[in-house]
Amino acid sequence: MARMNMIQAINSAMDIAMERDPNVLVFGEDVGYFGGVFRATAGLQKKYGKRRCFDAPISEGGIVGAAVGMGVYGLRPVVEIQFSDYIYPAFDQLVSEAARLRYRSAGGFTAPLTVRTPVGGGIFGGQTHSQSPEAIFTHVCGLTSIMPSNPYDAKGLLLSAIEDDDPVIFFEPKRIYNGPFDGHHDRPLTPWTKHDLGEVPEEYYKIELGKAKIVRPGEKVTVICYGTMVHVCLAAAEESGIDAEVIDLRSLLPLDLDCLVTSVKKTGRCVIVHEATKTCGYGAELVSLIQEHCFYHLEAPIERVTGWDTPYPHAYEWDYFPGPYRVSRAIKKVMEE
């Protein structure tokens, strides 16, 4: 075991994947010599040479398009889109090409690529360094969407993503790269090195895609979340004083529906939390599934706590970010009915 922050865990996953499989290569903007603006690829070029870890032009469409072509050839490209706010020029290659290639060629061609991309706010990055666009991609059939919440999961999930034979978008909540930020922005951040989930095996291991994790067992209400919001929800559960069960989805698609249904049938109440905007957000799909499967067990309307339906405002970041106070109020509210 080693102590790792999330960046180091992600780096370790790519390192191991490259070591195990010569078909794995890593590229993207600033990822080569510099090691990425968040340092996720630090040392990879030095270790594996610039043939296997290299810089790309500032061309997200080019990066993903090239990755599709490489995947078709038989390589396993792992590409970085520097901020998910910059993924949109690659949208056509992801939605029309990577996602549908297997289907339209009846399995004749496939694109086993992994797109890593930082998401989320809380870093005063303004509207172009803070977005959470995951629901745009979960709407697309043929894409797998993953979002880890800690170093241990990040490594195991990324290794599974790289080995997956279909395109995977691996969303990295940048606010928790260094520690489990719980939304209390006025308090010091505990680094991952002092957190249980910063204990990461140095060797190879995988976490199956599509498996959620109960990060706080409870009886009274189910709180469903992912990414940075897992830590916000844990804090909120604690502060609410209510016996809440907090579920970290880890994988948005495929979704561990059984885990959610079992929990909501037990508690009868549910709060869904994400940082992304509300309307047509991933929470809407979750609400829909839960009412389909748990309608007769529900004792209160399902609450959603999300970012507001606006772009991420620079100076009003902490009014926008769904913090623990807001989540704990929602937990209390579903208990009232």
Added chain:
Amino acid sequence: MKTAPLSLHIPEPKTRPGDLVDFSDIQIPAAGIVARPASDIDAAAMRDYAYALIRVLDDKGQAVGEWNPKLSADTLRLGLRHMVLTREFDERMMKLQRQGKTSFYIKCTGEEAIGVAQAMALDDKDMLFPSYRQQGLLVARGCPLVRLMNQIFSNTQDNLKGRQLPIMYSEPDYGFFSISGNLGTQYPQAVGWAMASAYSGDTRIAAGWVGDGSTAEGDFHYALTFASVYRAPVVLNVVNNQWAISTFQGMAGGEQATFAARAVGYGLPALRVDGNDFLAVYAATEWAAERARNNHGATLIELYTYRAAPHSSSDDPAAYRPAEEAKNWPLGEPIERLKKHLIAIGEWSEERHAALVTEMTERVMEQLKEASSHGTLGNPPPNDPGSMFEDVLKEVPGRLLIQREEMLALRAAAAQEGV
């Protein structure tokens, strides 16, 4: 037939941290040797310009050759003044970022001639679609620094209501389009604005800016296609400052051909210009503007320069390039070169220059005092968080009215509970 195995080419800069600076590959033709054609020349006759380098100021500080715009000493001093002000402003703002007064900053050190000379060569009514390193455009157009500072601080007088990352200005009254943050998106928009101006029988033209790195984005190529097809009255600038964060210009294809040469395939004329030469930048912009204004269409200008500053306040260039590069850049730096020229023609002195620097520093401090009186980031906290729900659409839609109420109730409850 026997063939050798293929291998993949990955471009790599010649030097890295710890190496000696080596600019020996850079060809610097003498100033004054490039001919200045009439601005209505057929684009097909312009090919060589994409590979040349237009320079006016020679090593002795004299203005030479056909591209000398023959500006008055007053105009030159005004340009110098704008450039010095831009640099002093940048230095102060970066310091304040380091002190936590704001979250982010981007300097244009070494590239001041580009924004300043171009704004001066264009008409004040022409529309500018900048990237994030052309603050000189706003300085030269007379936008008060206090407006820019208010935006940088996201304070109570910020014209963007605290919504945008610092330096992502938007100044409609100064013909300065809202900076996006996403790269290259403004380029086809500049073309579209120019098309609209031509469509409307207007006389105004547009200008757009991208960096060497952003030429790899699809938007760059959309812009060139539309500019060429519709003969749009637009000046399209590529600021080749050698570095896109840690990525050298060769990674955007700068080793195979110049960025100016991108124009050739689109049938557009290109000018490749010494970007640290105030006079050359002015002259090339003036030429392209005249061409556009006379309905002969777009020009691509490559401004060859060096990013002496870090990419942004979040960047440390010592991690990827030799620290001594900026000092050794073979084209020098723009303020020093214009100053030398003014002294060489007897219109300036070291003493006057020192006085100018002092005056501009004081100007920055005065404006800073005013801006700071309206607050710096988070201090005081923004006084109208409800405003974040405005301008998503022209009218605040019902669901956002509900969300605004929810947010304000939440704040009130938190305040009451002392959270």
